[in-house]
Amino acid sequence: MRRNRFLAAMAALVVLASACGTSSGGNAQAKVGGTLTIDNESGGLWSCAFNPFNGSVTGLSVGIFYEPLVYDNLLTDKKTNWLASGYEWSPDNKTLTFTARSGVKWSDGQDFSADDVVYTFNLIKQHPELDLQAVWSVLSSVTKSGTDKVVMTFANSAVPYFFPIADQVSIVPQHIWSALKDPVGDSIANPIGTGPFTLGQCTPQNITYTRNANYWQHGLPYLQTVNYPAFTDNDPANQFLAAGQAQWGGQYIPSIDTYYVGKDRAHNHYWFPPIDNIDLWFNTTKAPLDNKAVRQAFAFGVDRNQASQKGESGYEPPGNQTGVLSPTFDSWIDQGAASKYGYKFDVSKATSLLQSAGFTKNSSGVMQDSAGHKLSFNVITIAGYTDWDATLQVVADSLKQAGIQVKVQDLSSNDYFDKLFSGKFDLAYGSLNTQPGPSPYYELRNTMDSATTAAIGQTASGDYGRYKNPAVDALFDQFGATTDSNKQHDLIKQIQAVMLEDVPVVPVTEGVAWYEWSTKDFAGWPTQQDPYAAPAPWNLPDMEVVLIHLYKTS
Numbered sequence: 358m359r360r361n362r363f364l365a366a367m368a369a370l371v372v373l374a375s376a377c378g379t380s381s382g383g384n385a386q387a388k389v390g391g392t393l394t395i396d397n398e399s400g401g402l403w404s405c406a407f408n409p410f411n412g413s414v415t416g417l418s419v420g421i422f423y424e425p426l427v428y429d430n431l432l433t434d435k436k437t438n439w440l441a442s443g444y445e446w447s448p449d450n451k452t453l454t455f456t457a458r459s460g461v462k463w464s465d466g467q468d469f470s471a472d473d474v475v476y477t478f479n480l481i482k483q484h485p486e487l488d489l490q491a492v493w494s495v496l497s498s499v500t501k502s503g504t505d506k507v508v509m510t511f512a513n514s515a516v517p518y519f520f521p522i523a524d525q526v527s528i529v530p531q532h533i534w535s536a537l538k539d540p541v542g543d544s545i546a547n548p549i550g551t552g553p554f555t556l557g558q559c560t561p562q563n564i565t566y567t568r569n570a571n572y573w574q575h576g577l578p579y580l581q582t583v584n585y586p587a588f589t590d591n592d593p594a595n596q597f598l599a600a601g602q603a604q605w606g607g608q609y610i611p612s613i614d615t616y617y618v619g620k621d622r623a624h625n626h627y628w629f630p631p632i633d634n635i636d637l638w639f640n641t642t643k644a645p646l647d648n649k650a651v652r653q654a655f656a657f658g659v660d661r662n663q664a665s666q667k668g669e670s671g672y673e674p675p676g677n678q679t680g681v682l683s684p685t686f687d688s689w690i691d692q693g694a695a696s697k698y699g700y701k702f703d704v705s706k707a708t709s710l711l712q713s714a715g716f717t718k719n720s721s722g723v724m725q726d727s728a729g730h731k732l733s734f735n736v737i738t739i740a741g742y743t744d745w746d747a748t749l750q751v752v753a754d755s756l757k758q759a760g761i762q763v764k765v766q767d768l769s770s771n772d773y774f775d776k777l778f779s780g781k782f783d784l785a786y787g788s789l790n791t792q793p794g795p796s797p798y799y800e801l802r803n804t805m806d807s808a809t810t811a812a813i814g815q816t817a818s819g820d821y822g823r824y825k826n827p828a829v830d831a832l833f834d835q836f837g838a839t840t841d842s843n844k845q846h847d848l849i850k851q852i853q854a855v856m857l858e859d860v861p862v863v864p865v866t867e868g869v870a871w872y873e874w875s876t877k878d879f880a881g882w883p884t885q886q887d888p889y890a891a892p893a894p895w896n897l898p899d900m901e902v903v904l905i906h907l908y909k910t911s
Contacts, residue, residue, distance in 0.1 A: 391909030392582040396603030397894045398594040400739035400770035402561035402587045406544035409527040410487035412790045413774040420898030422550030423527035426455055429520050431891040434795035450514035455507045461573040463530045465549045474507045475499055476531035486541045489818045490521035494808035514838040520794045553578040553905050579908035590741035606873030607894040609744035611670050624877040628885050629672050629869035631685050633793040636862040638785040638822045650714040652860035656700045658707035660755035664865050668748025676864030679853040681797045689797045691850040698857045707759035724760035733762040736784035737776055740767035777821050780813040788868045801852055805861055806833045824861035881906040
């Protein structure tokens with residue numbers, strides 16, 4: 358990573374390539390120029406809002422405008438200093454000190470400094486709605502020391518919180534944000550950041566990002582322009598990508614070997630690394646979903662294998678009730694406990710659980726309680742996600758056999774996230790809106806820890822179903838207080854036991870980083886052999902890391 362202004366431009370590029378792990382090898386021939394188009398079905402038109410602390414629109418600004426302190430590769434856990442030129446833990450792991458990088462400017466020409474970092478963290482403390490990573494559930498204070506140091510203190514040892522704090526919090530300029538009357542509600546139409554691009558033009562149909570010629574990583578980015586068209590449905594998005602009108606895709610494509618790769622076998626590629634779970638969320642504040650026997654019946658009543666095959670063409674593996682990805686984190690899975698519960702598609706087991714909880718089937722085959730209240734629920738999802746719709750059809754069909762009725766509600770992405778974050782749903786289908794991390798801890802915490810949730814009607818950063826269990830909260834706290842790997846593995850096993858017993862969510866499939874790319878006109882892409890970044894255009898802030906590696910070859 359380049360650190361000082363006096364380095365010659367070419368030498369800086371060599372240093373950057375080494376630090377960021379690029380295998381492009383063609384940087385010597387890379388020149389500034391070219392327009393790259395991203396194809397990622399978003400479920401709605403662009404709102405042209407660029408507030409990095411609004412979970413509905415973070416994908417439009419995080420990294421590309423607003424950068425983190427350290428880039429922590431989701432796939433490899435390799436850390437690269439970014440807006441921080443260095444960091445250090447205290448011996449007791451209760452203090453984390455960052456050094457703010459010198460020579461960085463905001464895109465309006467103002468100097469970046471440690472004051473901006475301190476301001477950002479205290480801003481999200483003052484406005485908890487902005488704290489998407491719930492970092493202030495563990496932070497005690499963030500203060501400036503000297504001219505360039507930022508000191509973060511914790512009540513307890515907090516090593517696992519490095520990822521959400523260093524990688525997932527976007528730093529914003531104090532001189533701009535301190536003048537905002539409403540940092541929570543302000544859409545930020547004209548973003549000022551330290552990132553490699555500035556906003557060219559935004560319409561509901563397309564966002565144009567323009568090269569920041571004064572970006573602190575001198576010589577980067579190579580790309581002059583990035584277009585990000587909005588697609589409300591997978592089909593037109595897939596057609597656009599397969600026709601060669603975009604070079605970087607990030608969505609499900611059925612029969613991809615024929616539909617996409619077959620269009621240009623020399624240049625079209627794909628890679629789908631598992632990174633998180635796609636869950637069926639329960640609103641645990643609503644009866645009868647507050648009854649774990651009902652939730653356990655769901656876990657037996659969902660045919661995850663068919664959901665994987667019919668909904669995701671087998672590209673996404675079936676989920677498992679431990680909530681731990683396999684094979685990504687196999688060493689963390691408590692196979693004994695998983696075998697004991699034996700969650701698999703079993704209609705008779707699901708039916709038995711519901712009957713023991715006092716439900717009987719009515720003449721329509723739907724379970725109901727003694728008062729006649731049916732097990733009939735709406736499940737919200739994002740309109741246009743055709744694979745999710747297909748998966749939910751499998752979910753509904755399989756649950757129907759056990760007497761549970763599920764009706765799918767396709768919503769615009771904005772309406773979906775509003776309901777998801779505020780807890781205004783019966784059932785919801787989707788993944789966490791926070792990045793998963795380099796161990797099971799991160800996703801499990803944001804799925805189950807009540808520190809990440811909020812009251813119904815208020816914005817939750819995680820635990821959308823409002824599940825509360827003080828015992829499991831304590832397990833997450835203990836994990837954050839130790840660097841002992843054996844103890845961490847034991848704590849994750851205890852957390853899995855709660856997932857298996859209480860079923861706060863049902864992991865239906867393992868979510869992958871949907872990633873399609875064309876080498877016809879551009880090089881520098883991440884690959885399975887060189888995973889220098891999580892590769893989907895919606896992986897954040899990895900999107901930025903990919904974009905600064907890419908360069909035009911024709």
